[in-house]
Amino acid sequence: MTRRSLIVGTGAYLPAKVVTNDDLARQMDTTDEWIQQRTGIRQRHVAAEGELTSHLAAKASEKALAQAGLKAADVDLIVLATTTPDETFPATATRVQAMLGITRGAAFDVQAVCAGFVYALAVADNFIKAGQAETALVIGAETFTRILDWNDRGTAVLFGDGAGAVVLKAAYGDRGVLSTHLHSDGRGHDALYVDGGPSSTGKVGVVKMQGKEVFRHAVSKLAQVIQEALDANGMKSEQIDWLVPHQANRRIIDGMADKFGLSKEKVVVTVDRHANTSAASVPLALDEAVGDGRIRPGQVVVLEAIGGGLAWGAALVRM
Numbered sequence: 291m292t293r294r295s296l297i298v299g300t301g302a303y304l305p306a307k308v309v310t311n312d313d314l315a316r317q318m319d320t321t322d323e324w325i326q327q328r329t330g331i332r333q334r335h336v337a338a339e340g341e342l343t344s345h346l347a348a349k350a351s352e353k354a355l356a357q358a359g360l361k362a363a364d365v366d367l368i369v370l371a372t373t374t375p376d377e378t379f380p381a382t383a384t385r386v387q388a389m390l391g392i393t394r395g396a397a398f399d400v401q402a403v404c405a406g407f408v409y410a411l412a413v414a415d416n417f418i419k420a421g422q423a424e425t426a427l428v429i430g431a432e433t434f435t436r437i438l439d440w441n442d443r444g445t446a447v448l449f450g451d452g453a454g455a456v457v458l459k460a461a462y463g464d465r466g467v468l469s470t471h472l473h474s475d476g477r478g479h480d481a482l483y484v485d486g487g488p489s490s491t492g493k494v495g496v497v498k499m500q501g502k503e504v505f506r507h508a509v510s511k512l513a514q515v516i517q518e519a520l521d522a523n524g525m526k527s528e529q530i531d532w533l534v535p536h537q538a539n540r541r542i543i544d545g546m547a548d549k550f551g552l553s554k555e556k557v558v559v560t561v562d563r564h565a566n567t568s569a570a571s572v573p574l575a576l577d578e579a580v581g582d583g584r585i586r587p588g589q590v591v592v593l594e595a596i597g598g599g600l601a602w603g604a605a606l607v608r609m
């Protein structure tokens with residue numbers, strides 16, 4: 291029997307403060323109509339002062355563990371995907387480890403920006419498959435609004451804060467993570483990056499994006515990697531029960547659904563309420579659809595994401 295990583299719990303946390311498009315239109319030259327038409331976003335959550343990525347991550351993790359019926363002490367691996375760590379070091383995952391009272395195993399961060407959760411899931415899945423971990427917390431958490439340039443309407447309206455987490459447990463059978471597929475191409479750096487960091491400017495910097503360029507890559511690379519995941523498992527798109535895509539733009543999400551012949555009912559969409567929460571977007575969407583009973587045990591789910599790097603990936607999961 292094959293050793294796999296079974297998703298035994300999901301959890302999410304969104305900061306209390308909600309900022310609508312109209313709120314932003316009072317601050318900058320934009321409109322609710324433009325934002326909704328171009329992106330599908332209606333609002334986003336924004337972390338309070340003093341509310342850090344680790345706080346959001348710990349809250350999402352507690353919920354995921356509760357849903358799994360597991361104790362924090364059961365966890366022997368934490369992989370946290372973030373672009374907005376609390377500090378340059380140590381890894382935000384170690385802060386979360388301490389907050390949860392976990393004193394064994396390993397905790398570290400993964401940086402693949404918006405693709406971060408898919409990368410973190412792949413890392414944790416491989417640890418479990420190799421027998422190096424039994425129970426893993428995989429987290430995507432961001433306070434992304436902290437790295438926005440509020441004078442750039444082309445990016446400031448697109449992002450939000452939040453966290454999502456899943457608990458993976460080693461299991462033998464045909465349920466669990468079936469395969470993960472990761473790609474990156476550093477030639478895409480200029481399309482999406484932050485203009486700073488410890489080794490370059492010594493300052494954190496702000497997001498810079500060539501939106502149309504990223505859009506173009508997103509449509510083609512996500513389609514390729516979803517197809518790669520299907521092929522690796524000898525599956526056809528008709529066998530997909532749910533698409534849980536990265537929530538950057540409604541037009542990209544709809545494009546993927548059309549490409550694979552998936553009806554709107556099979557696609558989990560949160561971009562309207564959460565905006566783009568980078569590494570948190572996929573686990574936030576997954577938790578919503580598991581929580582409200584749409585995604586059920588045994589169903590086939592495709593997770594996908596793309597972001598800065600460029601880095602992208604997909605995972606095929608039997609829940």
Ligand code: UT7
Pocket residue numbers: 319320321324325328329404443444445447500501502503504505508538539542566568596597598
């Ligand atoms: O998570 C990482 C992955 N990121 C993505 O997937 C993002 C991919 N890109 C996109 O989602 C889209 O490219 C955007 C939503 C960012 C932009 O949509 P677009 O249709 O590509 O618009 P654009 O950047 O070409 O801008 C069109 C017009 C411009 O005006 P002109 O030059 O035509 O007069 C912009 O200045 O819209 C203007 N514009 C805005 N207007 C009102 C740009 N941002 C805004 C805004 N409000 N917030």
